[in-house]
Amino acid sequence: AQSVSQHNHHVILSEAASLELGCNYSYGGTVNLFWYVQYPGQHLQLLLKYFSGDPLVKGIKGFEAEFIKSKFSFNLRKPSVQWSDTAEYFCAVTAFGAGNNRKLIWGLGTSLAVNP
Amino acid sequence: DGGITQSPKYLFRKEGQNVTLSCEQNLNHDAMYWYRQDPGQGLRLIYYSQIVNDFQKGDIAEGYSVSREKKESFPLTVTSAQKNPTAFYLCASSDQGKIAYEQYFGPGTRLTVT
Numbered sequence: 001a002q003s004v005s006q007h008n009h010h011v012i013l014s015e016a017a018s019l020e021l022g023c024n025y026s027y028g029g030t031v032n033l034f035w036y037v038q039y040p041g042q043h044l045q046l047l048l049k050y051f052s053g054d055p056l057v058k059g060i061k062g063f064e065a066e067f068i069k070s071k072f073s074f075n076l077r078k079p080s081v082q083w084s085d086t087a088e089y090f091c092a093v094t095a096f097g098a099g100n101n102r103k104l105i106w107g108l109g110t111s112l113a114v115n116p
Numbered sequence: 117d118g119g120i121t122q123s124p125k126y127l128f129r130k131e132g133q134n135v136t137l138s139c140e141q142n143l144n145h146d147a148m149y150w151y152r153q154d155p156g157q158g159l160r161l162i163y164y165s166q167i168v169n170d171f172q173k174g175d176i177a178e179g180y181s182v183s184r185e186k187k188e189s190f191p192l193t194v195t196s197a198q199k200n201p202t203a204f205y206l207c208a209s210s211d212q213g214k215i216a217y218e219q220y221f222g223p224g225t226r227l228t229v230t
Contacts, residue, residue, distance in 0.1 A: 009156070034218060043221050043222065044206065045221070049218055103174070109158050
């Protein structure tokens, strides 16, 4: 079965530090990749997505992610975090042709706390 | 203003009672989903529906039921058979006609059963 693994469950950073959150998935076929963010008390919302083309995708609020097919990875990055980036971050994958009926497969999430 | 509404935001019930959570969308999306979110466990799919009058079980469907009589609405019933119903429930929808099936989420309903 397909799965998504987020390596960091809890991350604590100081403002202006750089961020990289790991995401790996297990499926060898075509995928769509997503990062969602859940700010405290707010809706889950899309940060960025990849479905084809340039493997380096840029999202909202200065986030970016790089799809490395050979490593089955889609790591999220931000050069300089702010206190307002404190949130829970989820990686998700749609695996096409895998019999999962286009469902999103979710990682367990990474809780990021940014200290001012 | 398009989006997904879930009501109520907080819901309290006594053990043994069925409870129905509302989800409505005005995005004209064909597909709708119900997830359960528990701390440290990510999002787990309960049920999903890709078209009106059709729905499929997700990974943790036991103790839940749904209906999809209208495109806009996908209510979830948490039955007394659900062993651990206290959780945060999220409804989502997606446009199956697009290449990347991103999902749009409602604000969630926090259910507490005592």
